[in-house]
Amino acid sequence: MVNQYPLSDKLHADTYTVENQPPALQDINYYLSDTALMEATQREGGSWAQEKLQRCGGFCGSTAAIKLGWQANHTKPELITHDHYGNRIDEVGYHPAYHYLMKHAIKNQLHSLPWIDDKKGTHVARAALNYMQTQTEAGHGCPITMSFAGIPTLRLDSKVAKDWVPKVTNDIYDPDNKPYASKSGCTIGMGMTEIQGGSDVRTNSTQAHAIGQHGSGEAYELVGHKFFLSAPMSDAFLMLAQAKAGISCFLVPRWRPDGSKNPLQLIRLKDKMGNVSNASAETELRGAFAWLLGDEGRGIANILEMVALTRFDCVIGSAGAMRQASIQAIHHCRHRVAFGNKLVQQPLMKNVLADLALESEAAVALGMRLARALDSSGEVKSEQSIVRLGTAVGKYWVCKRTPNHAYEAMECLGGSGVMETTLMARMYREAPVNSIWEGSGNVQCLDVLRVMQKEPDCLQSYLDEVMLAKGANRIFDSYATQLNNELKSNDQLQFRARRLVEGLALAMQASLLIRTGNNQVSDAFCATRLGHASGHTYGLMPIGFDCDAIIERAFHA
Ligand SMILES: Cc1cc2nc3c(=O)[nH]c(=O)nc-3n(C[C@H](O)[C@H](O)[C@H](O)COP(=O)(O)OP(=O)(O)OC[C@H]3O[C@@H](n4cnc5c(N)ncnc54)[C@H](O)[C@@H]3O)c2cc1C
CATH class of the missing domain: 1.20.140.10 (Butyryl-CoA Dehydrogenase, subunit A, domain 3)
Structure with missing residues (x-):
C-alpha cells in the first residue's frame, strides 16, 4: 500500500511561508547607532567616557540583554512575607534576569558615577549610560535611580553618611536580605506617598518618636504606613514622618543596627499595569527604627x-x-x-x-x-x-x-x-x-x-x-x-x-x-x-x- 502521509505533510507546510517580516532588532550598539546621543554626550562634556559608553551600548542592545529584559518582566516579583517556620522575613523574589540587570547597572556605576569620580561630565556620562540601559529594561532602573538620588540626602548627616554612602556607592550588587553591616553593597528606596496623599506630602501621618535624644543622626521609631514603596528589597529607605517639630526626613534600614529585623512590614505588592519587573509595596511601620537626617521639621526640603x-x-x-x-x-x-x-x-x-x-x-x-x-x-x-x-x-x-x-x-x-x-x-x-x-x-x-x-x-x-x-x-x-x-x-x-x-x-x-x-x-x-x-x-x-x-x-x- 502507498503511504499518503509525506504528500499531505508537504501540502500543509507549503501553506505557511514567513515573508515580509523584519529580522529581530538585536545585536546593535545603543551608543554607536545613536548619533544624537553621541553628539550630546560630546557636546555636554562626557566624551571621556566613550569607551565605557560603547561597551555598555553593545551590552544593552545585545540579544542576551534584550532577553534578560523579557525574562525580568515575564516573571513578576513575588512577595514572601514569612519563612517556612513562621518568621517574618518581608522578602521579594525576582527572576535571576532582574538581578543580572541590577548587577550590570551597579558594576557600571549607573547608581554612583557622579559621587565617586570627580571628573567633569560624570552626570552626563551616567545619564547616557542610564538612557541606554533603560531601553533594555526600565523597571530595574527604579532602585538604581533611588540609590543614585539618595546620596545628597544621606550626606545631610555625617554619621549616617559615613556608614552608608560607601556601601551605596560601591560597585558591588548584593541582593541578600541581611543586616547592612555585613553587606558591601546596599541600595536605597524611598517612602513618601501615603494613602491619604501623595502629591501633598504635608498630609503624611506616619509618626516619629525619638528613642533618646532629638536631632540629626539620632534614633527614632516610626509608626504608620506607606502606600507606595518601590524596590521594597532595598537595604534602607528615605522616608518622611511627623516628628515633634513637623515633617522630617529619616533613613529606615531593613534591619536594625543590632542585627534584628526592623518592623517595616510589606503588606502586599501592587498589581501594576506597567513597570512590572519592579516591585512596589504597601507597607506598615510598626515602630520601625530610623535615623533622622537633617533637622526635625525640614523633611520636605x-x-x-x-x-x-x-x-x-x-x-x-x-x-x-x-x-x-x-x-x-x-x-x-x-x-x-x-x-x-x-x-x-x-x-x-x-x-x-x-x-x-x-x-x-x-x-x-x-x-x-x-x-x-x-x-x-x-x-x-x-x-x-x-x-x-x-x-x-x-x-x-x-x-x-x-x-x-x-x-x-x-x-x-x-x-x-x-x-x-x-x-x-x-x-x-x-x-x-x-x-x-x-x-x-x-x-x-x-x-x-x-x-x-x-x-x-x-x-x-x-x-x-x-x-x-x-x-x-x-x-x-x-x-x-x-x-x-x-x-x-x-x-x-x-x-x-x-x-x-x-x-x-x-x-x-x-x-x-x-x-x-x-x-x-x-x-x-x-x-x-x-x-x-x-x-x-x-x-x-x-x-x-x-x-x-x-x-x-x-x-x-
Ligand atoms: C509605579 C509606581 C511606583 C511608585 N513608587 C513610589 C515610591 O517608591 N515611593 C513613594 O513615595 N511613592 C511612590 N509612588 C507614588 C507616586 O509618587 C504618587 O502616586 C504620585 O506622587 C501622585 O500621588 P497620588 O497618587 O497620591 O495622587 P494625588 O496626589 O492624589 O494626585 C492626583 C492627581 O492630582 C494632581 N494634583 C495634585 N495636586 C494638584 C493641584 N494642587 N492642582 C492640580 N492638580 C493637582 C496630580 O498631579 C495628579 O495628577 C509610585 C507610584 C507609581 C505609579
Missing part, C-alpha cells in the same frame, strides 16, 4: 534633594523610551513592504517616522543639557538655575510626550505592534509611569510657578539660555517673543501653567537643536512644534523637509 535627581532620571528614562520606540518603528518600516513599496519609502510613513525621531532627539538634547547643568551647578549659579527650573520643565514635558509617542511607534508596526511578543506592548504600558510618579504633571507645573515667583533669577537664566539661538530661525524667534509676553502676565497663572511650561520646554528644546547645528532637525522641529504647522499628532511635517535624512540620522541602516 531635605528629601527634595533626592526627588530633584529622581525627576531628572525620569527625563532621561522617558527620553530613552522614546529612543527605543523610534528605532523599533524605523526598523520595522525599513523591512516591511505594503502596496508594493517598503513602508519607510512611503511619503506618509516617512512623515510619521521622521516626526517620531524629532521628538526623541529633542528629548535627549534636553536631558543631556540638564545633565551638564548638574555637573556645573556647584560652581556656576546660572547652571543651578537651569537644574532648578529645567528639571521640572523637562519632567513635565518629556515624560508627558512619551505615551503618545509609544502609541504612534506601535502603530507603525501595525497589528504586530500590539502583540505581547514585541517590545512595543511593554513600552506602551511603561510609558505613563515616569510622568505620574515623582510628582505628576500638574505638580511639576506648580513647581515651575513656585520657582518663577520665588526665584525669578532662575527663569531669567533659563530664558537667557533659550535666547542663545536667537536669529537663526524665524519661527523660533517669534515663538520666543510670544512666550516672553505670556510669561509677563500674572493673570490666572495656575490655570495657564501647562501652557507656560509647555512653552518653556519647547523653546529650550528648539534652542538646543538649533545650536547643535543640524538644520534638517532644528528647522523641522521648529516648523512642527512652534509654528503654524504644529498639531496634536505625529506626521504633520509640512512639505520641504528631508525626512530620509532625519530618519537616517536617527538610526543608521
Whole structure:
C-alpha cells in the first residue's frame, strides 16, 4: 500500500511561508547607532567616557540583554512575607534576569558615577549610560535611580553618611536580605506617598518618636504606613514622618543596627499595569527604627534633594523610551513592504517616522543639557538655575510626550505592534509611569510657578539660555517673543501653567537643536512644534523637509 502521509505533510507546510517580516532588532550598539546621543554626550562634556559608553551600548542592545529584559518582566516579583517556620522575613523574589540587570547597572556605576569620580561630565556620562540601559529594561532602573538620588540626602548627616554612602556607592550588587553591616553593597528606596496623599506630602501621618535624644543622626521609631514603596528589597529607605517639630526626613534600614529585623512590614505588592519587573509595596511601620537626617521639621526640603535627581532620571528614562520606540518603528518600516513599496519609502510613513525621531532627539538634547547643568551647578549659579527650573520643565514635558509617542511607534508596526511578543506592548504600558510618579504633571507645573515667583533669577537664566539661538530661525524667534509676553502676565497663572511650561520646554528644546547645528532637525522641529504647522499628532511635517535624512540620522541602516 502507498503511504499518503509525506504528500499531505508537504501540502500543509507549503501553506505557511514567513515573508515580509523584519529580522529581530538585536545585536546593535545603543551608543554607536545613536548619533544624537553621541553628539550630546560630546557636546555636554562626557566624551571621556566613550569607551565605557560603547561597551555598555553593545551590552544593552545585545540579544542576551534584550532577553534578560523579557525574562525580568515575564516573571513578576513575588512577595514572601514569612519563612517556612513562621518568621517574618518581608522578602521579594525576582527572576535571576532582574538581578543580572541590577548587577550590570551597579558594576557600571549607573547608581554612583557622579559621587565617586570627580571628573567633569560624570552626570552626563551616567545619564547616557542610564538612557541606554533603560531601553533594555526600565523597571530595574527604579532602585538604581533611588540609590543614585539618595546620596545628597544621606550626606545631610555625617554619621549616617559615613556608614552608608560607601556601601551605596560601591560597585558591588548584593541582593541578600541581611543586616547592612555585613553587606558591601546596599541600595536605597524611598517612602513618601501615603494613602491619604501623595502629591501633598504635608498630609503624611506616619509618626516619629525619638528613642533618646532629638536631632540629626539620632534614633527614632516610626509608626504608620506607606502606600507606595518601590524596590521594597532595598537595604534602607528615605522616608518622611511627623516628628515633634513637623515633617522630617529619616533613613529606615531593613534591619536594625543590632542585627534584628526592623518592623517595616510589606503588606502586599501592587498589581501594576506597567513597570512590572519592579516591585512596589504597601507597607506598615510598626515602630520601625530610623535615623533622622537633617533637622526635625525640614523633611520636605531635605528629601527634595533626592526627588530633584529622581525627576531628572525620569527625563532621561522617558527620553530613552522614546529612543527605543523610534528605532523599533524605523526598523520595522525599513523591512516591511505594503502596496508594493517598503513602508519607510512611503511619503506618509516617512512623515510619521521622521516626526517620531524629532521628538526623541529633542528629548535627549534636553536631558543631556540638564545633565551638564548638574555637573556645573556647584560652581556656576546660572547652571543651578537651569537644574532648578529645567528639571521640572523637562519632567513635565518629556515624560508627558512619551505615551503618545509609544502609541504612534506601535502603530507603525501595525497589528504586530500590539502583540505581547514585541517590545512595543511593554513600552506602551511603561510609558505613563515616569510622568505620574515623582510628582505628576500638574505638580511639576506648580513647581515651575513656585520657582518663577520665588526665584525669578532662575527663569531669567533659563530664558537667557533659550535666547542663545536667537536669529537663526524665524519661527523660533517669534515663538520666543510670544512666550516672553505670556510669561509677563500674572493673570490666572495656575490655570495657564501647562501652557507656560509647555512653552518653556519647547523653546529650550528648539534652542538646543538649533545650536547643535543640524538644520534638517532644528528647522523641522521648529516648523512642527512652534509654528503654524504644529498639531496634536505625529506626521504633520509640512512639505520641504528631508525626512530620509532625519530618519537616517536617527538610526543608521
Ligand atoms: C509605579 C509606581 C511606583 C511608585 N513608587 C513610589 C515610591 O517608591 N515611593 C513613594 O513615595 N511613592 C511612590 N509612588 C507614588 C507616586 O509618587 C504618587 O502616586 C504620585 O506622587 C501622585 O500621588 P497620588 O497618587 O497620591 O495622587 P494625588 O496626589 O492624589 O494626585 C492626583 C492627581 O492630582 C494632581 N494634583 C495634585 N495636586 C494638584 C493641584 N494642587 N492642582 C492640580 N492638580 C493637582 C496630580 O498631579 C495628579 O495628577 C509610585 C507610584 C507609581 C505609579
